[in-house]
Amino acid sequence: MEDRVIFFDTTLRDGEQSPGASMNSAEKLRIAMQLERLGVDVMEAGFPASSPGDFESVQIIANRIKNVEIAGLARTAKNDIDQAWGAIRDAAKPRIHTFIATSDIHMKYKLKMTREEVIGEAVESVKYARSLCESVEFSTEDGTRSDRDFLCRIFEAVIAAGATTINLPDTVGYTVPEEFSELVSYVRQHTPNIHKAVMSVHCHNDLGLATANTLAGIRAGARQAEVTINGIGERAGNTSLEEIVMTLFTRRDQMALGSGIHTQEIHPTSRLISMITGIVVQPNKAIVGANAFAHEAGIHQDGVLKNPMTYEIMSPETVGLAGNNMVIGKHSGRHAFQDRLRQMGYELKREELNALFIKFKQLADKRKEILEEDIEALVAEEILRVPDIYELLYLNVVSGTVAVPTATVKLKIRDKEAQSAGFGVGPIDAAFNTIVKMINSTAKLMRFSVNAITGGMDAQGEVTARLQENGFVALGKGTDSDIITASAKAFVNGLNRLEHMKQNPRLSPNESVL
Ligand code: KIV
Ligand code: ZN
Numbered sequence: 273m274e275d276r277v278i279f280f281d282t283t284l285r286d287g288e289q290s291p292g293a294s295m296n297s298a299e300k301l302r303i304a305m306q307l308e309r310l311g312v313d314v315m316e317a318g319f320p321a322s323s324p325g326d327f328e329s330v331q332i333i334a335n336r337i338k339n340v341e342i343a344g345l346a347r348t349a350k351n352d353i354d355q356a357w358g359a360i361r362d363a364a365k366p367r368i369h370t371f372i373a374t375s376d377i378h379m380k381y382k383l384k385m386t387r388e389e390v391i392g393e394a395v396e397s398v399k400y401a402r403s404l405c406e407s408v409e410f411s412t413e414d415g416t417r418s419d420r421d422f423l424c425r426i427f428e429a430v431i432a433a434g435a436t437t438i439n440l441p442d443t444v445g446y447t448v449p450e451e452f453s454e455l456v457s458y459v460r461q462h463t464p465n466i467h468k469a470v471m472s473v474h475c476h477n478d479l480g481l482a483t484a485n486t487l488a489g490i491r492a493g494a495r496q497a498e499v500t501i502n503g504i505g506e507r508a509g510n511t512s513l514e515e516i517v518m519t520l521f522t523r524r525d526q527m528a529l530g531s532g533i534h535t536q537e538i539h540p541t542s543r544l545i546s547m548i549t550g551i552v553v554q555p556n557k558a559i560v561g562a563n564a565f566a567h568e569a570g571i572h573q574d575g576v577l578k579n580p581m582t583y584e585i586m587s588p589e590t591v592g593l594a595g596n597n598m599v600i601g602k603h604s605g606r607h608a609f610q611d612r613l614r615q616m617g618y619e620l621k622r623e624e625l626n627a628l629f630i631k632f633k634q635l636a637d638k639r640k641e642i643l644e645e646d647i648e649a650l651v652a653e654e655i656l657r658v659p660d661i662y663e664l665l666y667l668n669v670v671s672g673t674v675a676v677p678t679a680t681v682k683l684k685i686r687d688k689e690a691q692s693a694g695f696g697v698g699p700i701d702a703a704f705n706t707i708v709k710m711i712n713s714t715a716k717l718m719r720f721s722v723n724a725i726t727g728g729m730d731a732q733g734e735v736t737a738r739l740q741e742n743g744f745v746a747l748g749k750g751t752d753s754d755i756i757t758a759s760a761k762a763f764v765n766g767l768n769r770l771e772h773m774k775q776n777p778r779l780s781p782n783e784s785v786l
Contacts, residue, residue, distance in 0.1 A: 276530040277520065278470065278496040279513060281307050282316040283545060284333070285345055286510050287500040291745065293549040296772075297329040298656045302618075304333040306544050307501075308340050310537040312513075314367060314496075319345040321355035330356075334363035341365040341407060348372040348397035357404045368401040370394075371411035371439075374418040374426060391426050395433045402434030409437040411474065416440070416447040420455060424462040431463070437470045437496060438463075442485055445478025445508060449488035456492035472496030475511045477503060482511040487519060491527065501545045502553050502560060514538045514559040514591070522586050539592035543645060547652050550736035550747035552721050559591055602636040616644065618651060628654050638753050639732070646732055649751040653761070661686055661771045662711060664764045669756055671699040679703040681760070683710055703760045707767070715741040715770055717763075722755055735762040739770055746770045 284300055284307075287293065295303070300317070307315050317334065320327040334342045342363040344356035348370050360366040372383070372394050379385050385393070394410065401408045410430040412423055427438045440459065442452065456473065460466050473489035473496070475482040486497050503512030517533045542560035546553050555562045565588040567573045575582035600608055606629050613620060613628075620628065631650050636642055666682035679702035682691040692710045696702030704717065719738035724731040733755035737748045748766020752758035 274530045275528065276495070276532070277490060277516075278313045278472075279311075279517070279531055279533055280314040280316065280343070280472065280496050280498045281310075281312040281500065281513060282474075282498055282510065283307070283500040283504065283513075284329075285316040285318050286498075286506060287504040287545070287549075288318070289506045290504045290509065290549065290551060293504060293551060293747070294745075294773075295329075295548055296656070297325070297332050299548045299652075300329045301332055301336060302651075302656060303544060303548060304337050304340075306537070306541050308337050309534070310541050311532045311534045312340055313532055314341040314343055316343040316345060316369060316498075317360070319356075320359040321346060321349075321352040327355060327359050330359035331362075334360045334366065338364045341367050343367040343369045343409065346370045346397075346401070348393045350397075350400060353397060353401050353404070357401075361404075365407070366405050367407040367409060367437075368405045369409040369411065369439075370397050370401055371413050371441075372397075373413040374422060375414035376419065377417065378414045387422055391429050394426055395429050398430045398433040398435045407437070408435050409439055409472070410435040411439040411441055411472075413441060414443045416442040416452065416455065417444070420458050421462070423455075423459055427459060427463045427469075428465055431465045431469045435469055437472050438466075439472035439474050439496070439498065440489070440494070441474035441498075442476055442482075443474075445476035445482065447475075447485055448479075448481060449484045452485045453488035453492040456489045456494055460493050470496050472498060474498035476506065477508040477510065480508070482509070483515040483519070486511040486516055487527075490516075490520075490529065502542050502551065502557070504545065504549060504551055512559075514542065518559050518586060518591065521590070535590050536592040540644070544648060547648060547734070547749070548656070550721075550738065550749055552723055552736065565593060600642055602633075604636075612644075612647065613651075616647065618655075620655065624655050635732075635753075649732060649734060652749060653751055653765075659772070660764075660768045662707075662764050662767055664760055665689065666691075667703060667757055667760050669699040669703060671702075677702040679706045681706045681710065683707065683764070685711060699756050700759045703756065704763050707760065707763055711767065713741065713767060713770075715739045715767060718745070720759075722759070733758040735759045737762040737766045739763075739766040741770050742774075744770055744773045746773060 318326040318330040320330050330344050342360050344360045346352035346356040356368050372390055379390055398408055398410050471494045473486055473494045475485040497516050499513035499516055500510040501513055503509040520527055520529050553560055567576050572583045600612055609629055610625055631654055663684040665684055668680045671677040677696050677699045680693040690710055692706055694702055694706035694709055696705045718740050721736045723734045732751050732753055734751045735758040739746050746766050746769035748762040750758045750761025750765055
């Protein structure tokens with residue numbers, strides 16, 4: 273049988289812990305469906321005990337996704353394990369993932385527990401989890417700063433208690449490749465029953481070494497890699513799935529290891545995550561950055577035209593960057609539109625389809641061609657959004673080299689319409705000031721980014737606005753051919769999300785329970 277790496281994707285759990293990356297249940301389900309298409313083996317759908325909202329999203333995903341193992345995270349506590357099991361029990365393939373910290377610094381200051389107490393609690397929890405679920409993963413938080421013999425003892429004990437996967441995390445992104453590879457080898461050699469479990473690695477990118485460390489762990493014998501799409505995650509993020517998958521694929525000569533990942537789905541998945549979380553991928557990011565396959569230097573362009581292998585170690589098509597992904601246009605009917613949505617994995621209700629079709633026609637009137645990314649953007653904006661309290665009905669801006677930038681805005685606020693005008697240092701500032709004044713909001717704009725979704729002069733602008741109010745952080749997204757309108761839509765969407773958070777008591781996205 274082929275020696276392969278199990279891909280455990282934690283975009284929906286560790287990835288969601290990226291500052292400002294919180295998602296609603298519909299968005300998470302959409303991502304889960306795409307991860308299934310991508311071919312991950314396990315997806316960690318969330319941390320059910322962390323909030324009722326997380327419990328619900330994990331449950332929705334567990335009930336819907338059939339071909340991927342669904343993991344729910346739990347601390348080594350009965351209540352956490354019960355919550356995780358409650359959320360995933362109906363999954364076709366459920367997994368409970370339980371963890372406790374094992375470094376002296378965490379045990380002494382955070383847990384206030386001795387090593388013996390930590391082993392005792394880990395064993396009890398794994399036994400309990402195993403009484404509920406066939407597949408149980410155990411992680412040693414801050415593993416790379418833990419005593420290596422203690423790691424071997426706790427791994428031996430939890431495997432004896434029924435753990436089927438043991439995971440060694442570099443929680444704070446501290447290790448370096450040679451050291452990590454030695455640690456993985458040491459654990460494999462000094463844990464007598466290690467062959468009864470799959471060994472996994474989970475790295476963070478604080479020193480920019482997450483990919484190198486994960487590969488070092490795999491070379492030393494780990495056969496599960498915990499990763500996120502685009503490397504999103506706590507602080508500097510997690511190991512990025514696409515980098516590990518494409519290294520294994522491109523350098524089969526170095527590591528003869530297969531995987532179940534359909535590489536052509538890498539780019540669509542990256543795009544979706546970026547659109548939903550609002551976290552823009554840096555242009556020079558390996559594999560999925562906008563420049564990853566762009567050749568600027570004349571000598572390079574000449575070489576690539578003569579033979580792509582001169583400067584390309586992998587083809588853009590392999591990661592799903594097809595040359596022409598034009599899907600439908602102005603003359604397409606409702607049926608063609610619905611078919612295309614189905615191929616993209618969206619099964620919409622009749623009223624959703626009708627609403628989206630109207631928006632699609634409006635866009636098709638303004639644009640020569642509609643790409644899959646445009647449709648994704650429409651779905652994200654029209655279908656996946658939280659129920660709106662505020663709606664942008666009208667925006668008119670006056671701006672120029674001599675005029676004072678002025679915006680006139682009409683909003684629907686709950687069921688009432690209101691109109692006002694205001695000034696700013698630029699047209700976008702004028703629009704934002706006016707909106708804030710109209711709804712009496714104290715929200716502050718923390719980050720603002722504009723992205724062209726597709727190339728060309730008539731590209732749609734996609735705007736992400738990160739807002740903060742009373743400790744809540746929300747990302748608003750808006751798309752339009754006009755970037756000022758896209759900005760106002762993103763701002764209003766962010767305000768709606770803030771309201772939604774305030775009304776649904778759950779963890780603020782910038783609060784971590786870990
Ligand atoms: O980084 C970490 O230690 C984690 C564990 C919960 C696996 O995310
Ligand atoms: Zn982590």
